[in-house]
Amino acid sequence: MPARNPPSTQWLSLIDQPADLKAFSPRMLEELAAELRARLVKLVDQTGGHLSANLGVVELTLALHRVFNTPDDILIWDVGHQAYIHKMLTGRLHAMDNVRQRGGPCGFTRRSESEYDPFGAGHSSTSISAALGFALADLRRCGPQSTRRHIAVIGDGALTAGQAFEALNHAGETQANLLVIINDNEMSISPNVGALARHLTRLRTNPVVERLRQTGSALFAQSGELGAIFAQSRQGVREGLQQMLAMPTLFESLGLRYFGPVDGHDLPELLSTLENIRQMSGPVVLHVATQKGKGLSVAEADPVGFHGVAKNSLSQSTTSRPEPMVSFTQAVGEQLCHYAANDPELTVITPAMIEGSGLKAFYKRFPEQLIDVGIAEQHALTLAGGLAAAGIPTFVAIYSTFLQRAFDQLIHDLAIQKLPVVLLVDRAGLTGADGATHAGSFDLAMAASIPNITLLAPADTTELKAAMDTGYQYAAQAQPTGPILIRYPKDRCLTIDAPMPDSLDRPRIINSASNPERSVLVIAIGSLAAELSTAELPDITLVSLLQVKPFNQAAINPLISQHAQTIIIEEGATAGGIGAQISAQFNAGAQLSKRIRLWGIIDAFIEHGSRVEARADCELDFDTLVANIYAIFQQVSS
Structure with a gap:
């Protein structure tokens, strides 16, 4: 439900551009944060869209626009689905009432929409590469004396993708004025998985680091030269402690200075930290701990369920809405459960899309038979190839738009080796509100051009079951001919009143x-x-x-x-x-x-x-x- 008695508009109407925030007192900024959250909940209820992620970055967005001089300073949001507050503060407040609607702002950042969106997004893990590109261009043109800053805000979930590590590895070898802010809410859409998630958790919960942060917070909050000096000295003390503990951070190992974690909902701490980092040069990582869904109790309790919400789903009772027809996604999840109930070896792989791919019930019933690799589509396909080569019946549940990121693995690791991996390609075709970055327009043309692939496009429930049965049986064959790709839309699954042919390749x-x-x-x-x-x-x-x-x-x-x-x-x-x-x-x-x-x-x-x-x-x-x-x-x- 929307927040009760939302604050009346008093500060938001005074903001035409981010520079206006520089005149705001700390108290005004706190009140503005509450006002922004209320406005966000209202607009997302009206249009549908991403809620939890945006609720979690209100204070961080305010602090960034208060401290830095956008658009001269480059601010890039990874994915862009958490940039609603950013858009409200950059001249698009009223336009956001139609976000994700035809003619309204995009649900992600895009260059054609505003000078405050210097680089478009939609898929994850691109922000560090893009920001580093801007930073290196500035370094080449203006030299190391440039005061321009280049900021990438990336979630801890997006850091699981290989491209993010590639960019960090490169950044550590440069003198670029790059600030990578890790928005650590311990989630992508679903809770994060893997060694990196555990590493960030250790950094968040390390008692020595936390005591050091608290002890030095008063000095670090000092403005001007003293604060900058202490920032450097605190980092030195911190590095010494970590060496004694044999626990250097991953980022420092890559050549980037690391600060944090800081409380992403503590505006004074955010402001003082960013002010001091702004005076530094070279690549820096700031680790910010946030809560997905912050400020809305139902979203705090269920950040996954409120990651993306449908129109009017907050203001209307869920019991008053009719149950929708079974979707292709639901039908796929149910069929996988049927196979797994009789086959303990069957394995399903997904790149951070358990909920979106309809696997929530499967994971609950068969947790040992589902592998969530995080946002790592390339790894997902090659991992599936290894399992299939070892004789394990393997399915990969992936969105069409994300399969594009693993095109080489589809060819090199699966098709050439004729491995019987079954790819369940969801969101095929036009997806609507998420726009061009998420449309599944290319999987048919892409897969049709690759030898050794069987491509199935079921029309209804009968064909979907036939396709999945074929894929499951084929996955256990001794002489496979290559992967099977089953593609289906984000839509209801109808039933055609017509007999099936005697073979799947016949009309x-x-x-x-x-x-x-x-x-x-x-x-x-x-x-x-x-x-x-x-x-x-x-x-x-x-x-x-x-x-x-x-x-x-x-x-x-x-x-x-x-x-x-x-x-x-x-x-x-x-x-x-x-x-x-x-x-x-x-x-x-x-x-x-x-x-x-x-x-x-x-x-x-x-x-x-x-x-x-x-x-x-x-x-x-x-x-x-x-x-x-x-x-x-x-x-x-x-």
Whole structure:
């Protein structure tokens, strides 16, 4: 529920740009923090969006904009989903009432939106690399005497990705004025895993370090030269203690000075710490401990559940909303539980997406059979390859947009070696409010170009079960031919009233035209086939194609030949997509080329908005599809 009696607007309306914060007293900043939280809860309830992460960085955002001189100082938010407060303070307060809506601000940072967003984001772990690039450019142009600062705010979860370590490793060898702020809330979306999470926890809870921090806090809070001197001396004492304890931090081992942890909700401590670090040169890491969901009791109690919230989910009773239909994601999770109940070796791998990939129930029932590798997509696929090579039936649950980050592993480690890993590719197609960075536009074209891959796009519950059963049985084969990729959208899972073919590579006939020579063949891939099966269509042939690679020419080409025109519809990029490959193969072997229309995601990055709006941009929404099918049928039947 939203906070009761939110503070009346008094300070927020006075801010047109971050520089206005420099006139605020500490008391005013504390009151502004409460006001921002109330405004945040209200707007997220109105539009849906990311809540817990933004509640956790209110004080940190205020302190950063108070101390540094953005946009001259470069401030980059990793992922960008925690930048709502940043956007409110940088001239987008009223626009944020439409965040993630068509025409409103993006839910992530983007360069085209504001000069205060110097580098766009959406995926994790890119901020340090980008900020280091800015810092090195400044070093080259202005030399080490430059006073410009370059800040990357990255979560402890995002640090589990290899790119973040690559950037830290590089930064430690430079003189760049780079400040890496670790927003340590012990979570990414789910609780963090791995050795790095344990390392940060030790730093947060080390009693010697904590006593040192408390003892020196009064001196460190001094402004000007004394504070800067003590910052250096305290670091020296701290390094000595750590050497005695044989516990240097990872960051210091990489050549970056480390400070912290500091309380990310203590504004005075944040301000004094940042003021003193601002006077230093070279790469620095500041470890800030925050609480995800801070200030909203339900979000504090369930930060995972309130990571992303639906529209009106805070102000309405959950019991008043009807239960949604089963989604593809839910159905996948249930089917995995069914397999695991009878197979203790079956293993599911996910890169920090237990909840998002529908694995919460699976993890509760079979915790030893699920591996959460953190935000490490490349490792996830190669780890799966190793398990599969050892004979373990292995599934990888991953979003389409994140599979892009492991393209080389898909080729090098799985396909070339013909390893029977089953990839469960969620959020395939257009995802809507998260926009271009999260759309699953490219998995079909990407996977279709790789040899030794079987690519399945189930349309409904029946096809999904058939695809997963095939994948599970195949994972135990002695002579596998390569990985299986099963892709499905963020959508409800319907049921088509049509019999399944005797083989997955044959088309499933949903409707047959009475006079195909004067009619249209519609080959629909994935859930689009289920949607069209509910429409009042003219006398056409409608088929669902579950297995789109390898492509069964012998089963499809005769259908194409029999009809006046063919339409191939896919919720994926048309350039290099399944339709393009079917068309090329048919026309290469046909004596007379036929007109084959390809409908899919256009050659553009689709803006954020609802899923319906995103599909409408590509003329893939239900009404437009039906209208266009009617129009072509009338042309060929007249």
